[in-house]
Amino acid sequence: MKTMVQVATILLFAQVLVWIPIGWAEDPTDFQPRPIPMGVSISTTPSTPSIFAGTGGMRVRSLFAPNIKFILSNNHVMGTVGPTLCPDTAPMGTWILQPGTLDIGSDPGNDPEFLVGLKFQSIPIDFTPGATNLVDAAIAFTIPTFSDNTILDIGPPTPEFALALPGMKVIKSGRTTGVTEGTVQAINTTVLVSYDTCGIARFVKQVIVTPGTFSSGGDSGSVVLEENTMKPVGLLFAGGPFHTVINHILFVYLSLGVFVD
Amino acid sequence: MKKRILTFSMILGVSLFMVSLAYTQENIQKIGEGVVDTQRVEELKAVQARHEDGVMNIPGVVGIGIGLTDDGKDLAFIVYVERLTSAMKANVPDSIENVPVRLIESGVFKAY
Numbered sequence: 001m002k003t004m005v006q007v008a009t010i011l012l013f014a015q016v017l018v019w020i021p022i023g024w025a026e027d028p029t030d031f032q033p034r035p036i037p038m039g040v041s042i043s044t045t046p047s048t049p050s051i052f053a054g055t056g057g058m059r060v061r062s063l064f065a066p067n068i069k070f071i072l073s074n075n076h077v078m079g080t081v082g083p084t085l086c087p088d089t090a091p092m093g094t095w096i097l098q099p100g101t102l103d104i105g106s107d108p109g110n111d112p113e114f115l116v117g118l119k120f121q122s123i124p125i126d127f128t129p130g131a132t133n134l135v136d137a138a139i140a141f142t143i144p145t146f147s148d149n150t151i152l153d154i155g156p157p158t159p160e161f162a163l164a165l166p167g168m169k170v171i172k173s174g175r176t177t178g179v180t181e182g183t184v185q186a187i188n189t190t191v192l193v194s195y196d197t198c199g200i201a202r203f204v205k206q207v208i209v210t211p212g213t214f215s216s217g218g219d220s221g222s223v224v225l226e227e228n229t230m231k232p233v234g235l236l237f238a239g240g241p242f243h244t245v246i247n248h249i250l251f252v253y254l255s256l257g258v259f260v261d
Numbered sequence: 262m263k264k265r266i267l268t269f270s271m272i273l274g275v276s277l278f279m280v281s282l283a284y285t286q287e288n289i290q291k292i293g294e295g296v297v298d299t300q301r302v303e304e305l306k307a308v309q310a311r312h313e314d315g316v317m318n319i320p321g322v323v324g325i326g327i328g329l330t331d332d333g334k335d336l337a338f339i340v341y342v343e344r345l346t347s348a349m350k351a352n353v354p355d356s357i358e359n360v361p362v363r364l365i366e367s368g369v370f371k372a373y
Contacts, residue, residue: 076372136372165297166328166336185365186339188306189326190313193370201372208326208341217373240368243341 028152028175029053029103035145036098036116039152039173039222042073043100044090044119048082048107053100055175055221056116057235058157059149060139060258069261070139071096071117071147072252073221074237076195078138079122082107086198087125087136094119096140100175102218117142123255127199134205134251136193136237139258149261153179155230157223159260161249162231164207169227172236174219181227182214182244191245193238205248207234212242223249232260301336302327308358309338316340319352323370330361341367 026032028040042056054077062068071078075087078096096117101107108114117140125133150156154173162168168184186208194200209215209224215236222236224246234246253259305327316325324341338360342349345366356362 074372165299165302167297167333186324186326186328186341187302188309189324189339189341190309190317191324191326191341191370192317193372195372206324206326208324208328208339220373238370238372240370242365243367243370245370 026152028055028173028178029099031099031114034116035148037148037150037152038071039154039175041099041103041175041218042071042077042116042221043097043102044078044081045095045097045101045107045109045111045114046082047080047085047101050082050085051101051105051107052085053102053175053218054078055219055236056096056098056147057221057223058151058232059142059147059261060253060256061261063257063259069142069144069147070120070256070258071142072137072139072223072235072256072258074136074235075122075125075138076136076237077221078117078119078140084198087195088122090119090122092119092121096142103175116140116146121256125195125201127195127201129202131202133201133203135235135247135255136203137235137247137252137256139256151223154225157225157232157260158230160229160231161253161260162226162229162233163250164233164246164248168233170209170224170233171227172215172219172222172224174215174222174236176216176218177213180214182209182211182224184208184233185210185243189245193245203245203247205251207246207248209244209246210242212240212244215239215244219244297336305336305338305360308360312357316353316357319349321346321349322353323367328363330363335361337361337363339363339365341365341370343367343369 097114098116122138189206224234238245328339330337
């Protein structure tokens with residue numbers, strides 16, 4: 001009887017030890033202590049009259065000035081401001097907030113409490129039919145006191161990137177669905193992507209990932225990595241009920257002149 | 262002075278491109294081993310380029326790319342369609358230049 005009580009006590013203690021870290025697991029939609037990890041909720045301000053959120057994908061550095069750090073995400077996350085929230089509407093210097101206005105619950109405007117970066121550059125999206133867009137990407141200037149190079153629940157990405165091939169196992173950490181695993185279904189894909197009222201854009205050389213649970217609205221901007229090696233494969237930006245569309249990470253690096261930090 | 266900057270940035274651009282190519286090559290070999298024939302992928306890219314516009318012009322088609330056949334043993338073209346109807350099956354060819362075509366219902370792709 002005495003030993004049973006002892007065993008029960010030990011088991012209870014072990015359970016508590018296991019539960020503490022699970023209970024402390026970070027929610028990507030929460031306000032994060034600075035420096036914030038990547039893979040968490042961000043948005044621009046002003047987003048009024050709407051509120052929205054995307055994901056800060058990873059920290060990158062300029063190829064031309066390695067000390068200058070940026071947060072990498074989508075044009076339709078960091079390159080947009082209200083009222084339209086269409087890509088390329090945010091001027092340089094637009095404030096990037098963490099968490100995004102959707103997760104704050106309202107647009108606080110330029111409130112230093114939430115500031116993590118300033119929009120620097122976005123690659124314009126061409127909405128004309130037959131256009132050959134490669135990336136939906138933008139970078140925001142940041143400093144190491146605001147943001148870290150680790151991705152929430154994944155860790156830092158490797159400097160080498162991986163070339164997506166059909167059947168490749170991939171992983172991502174994003175604002176809405178957290179860490180999820182998927183499989184590359186198609187590469188070199190030419191695809192039409194709807195940007196609500198802004199238009200429909202044609203993208204080329206995209207990668208399609210399944211299943212539908214791999215991502216959802218708000219995961220845009222997440223970096224997709226090869227599962228075994230943690231090498232970046234792509235930048236998540238769109239999806240349907242059964243698929244996720246990601247940009248080839250090489251085109252993201254080259255079009256913005258950045259590299260993994 | 263302007264000319265110098267221009268030359269410098271051109272050299273930088275070319276060398277960056279070469280470095281990226283080197284990375285790509287390395288990765289192709291590593292991932293390609295026993296998984297996907299990367300040589301064949303390149304051939305299929307050329308075929309895709311020739312027929313892409315024709316397929317994309319079919320109403321309801323939202324994408325075309327290179328993937329695997331149903332059994333996963335060979336490469337195939339994957340055509341994404343908004344809704345997989347019998348009319349759609351009739352409109353999209355079963356194969357393009359002897360490469361099998363897989364029709365997959367995807368709904369509409371939305372930036373999110």
